[in-house]
Amino acid sequence: MTRTSDIEVIAHRGFSALHPESTRAAYRAAIELARRTRHPVELEADVHFSADDQLVVLHDLGLRRTGGRPDLAETLTVAQLKKVDFGRWKVSVATPEQRELITFAELLEMVVEARDEGVPVGLAVETKHPTRRGTEVDRRALQQLAELGWTEPGSPVRMISFNPDAVTLVGTLAPGLRRSLLVEKELGVWSDGHLPDGVDTVGVDHRLARRNLDWVDRLLSRGHHLHLWTVNDADEMAYWLDRGATGLTTDHPDRALAVVHGGGHVL
Known part of the structure; x- marks a missing residue:
């Protein structure tokens, strides 16, 4: 089993079992x-x-799913997006922090403030592809991280994407930054356990990993790190830690921490 100190717990869109996903309340x-x-x-x-x-x-x-509107985010300004209630789908009466969209800059401010207070918190920033503006989203995210000095080795940030070209681009522009390749429906060209150059971590749907345990063994034998998503069952979490996983992405980070520290109770 992986050492407790080496296990990364990734709060999927924040503490999204407790609050509406990707809101200030979930991240707080x-x-x-x-x-x-x-x-x-x-x-x-x-x-x-x-x-x-x-x-x-x-x-x-x-x-539509979380805001109840037919619009695309890229067609609305931040001011317009902040008027959308992103909490209504999960809670009947949302607080301001549960309903209001948060910008990336605002999330970075939250992380900076927490880290200044000694809280051991980091970021896993996922860029979505394909997108109308292509890799501009990756470049902009890196620009904002660089302004904080968070593109160098030791940064509390990891960049993640399903798009191997985006992962490679990040490695070119910010070689000191940690990167993970995400895999969902099939292993494809990564079925032999290799990963893109400079990438040592793969984040995979735990159901796909279950169907490909030989691949898991090959991956780990090459010295790569295995992160699983989205794992919400405590027994499933324990199973993957026993198999050598070093990261759990979950809607229930409290549950993951309880498993990591050897107990079945929420911390």
Whole structure:
């Protein structure tokens, strides 16, 4: 089993089991969990452009699922997006922090503030492809991270994407930054256990990994790191830690931390 200190717990769109995903409330709850437990927690965040050229934190490009509107995020300004209630799909009466969109800049401010207070929190920034503006989203995210000095070795940030070209681009522009390739429906060209040059971590759907345990063994035998998503069952978490996984992406980061630290109770 992987050592406790080496296991990364990634809060999927924040503490999204507790609050509406990708909102200030969800990220604040994950930060407070890291503050309380003193175990590092990464905040997973998907980024898109708004109509006024800002990066905003949303999983879906479309607003229908979480915002109840037919619009695309890239067609609305931040001011317009902040008027959308992104909490209504999960809670009947949302607080301002549960309903209001958060920009990438605002999320970075939250992480900076928490880290200044000694909270062991980081970021896993996911860029979505294909997108109308292509790799501009990756370049803009890196620009904002560079302004904080967070593109160098030791950065609390990891860049992640399903697009291997985007992962490679990040390696070219910010070689000191940690990167992960995400894999969902099939292993494809990565079935032999190799990863793109300079990438040592793969984040894979735990169901796909279950169907390809020989691949898991090959991957680990090559010295790569295995992260699983989105794992919400405690027994499934324990199974993958026993097999040598070093990262768990979950809607229930409290549950993951309880498993990591050898107990079945929420911390």
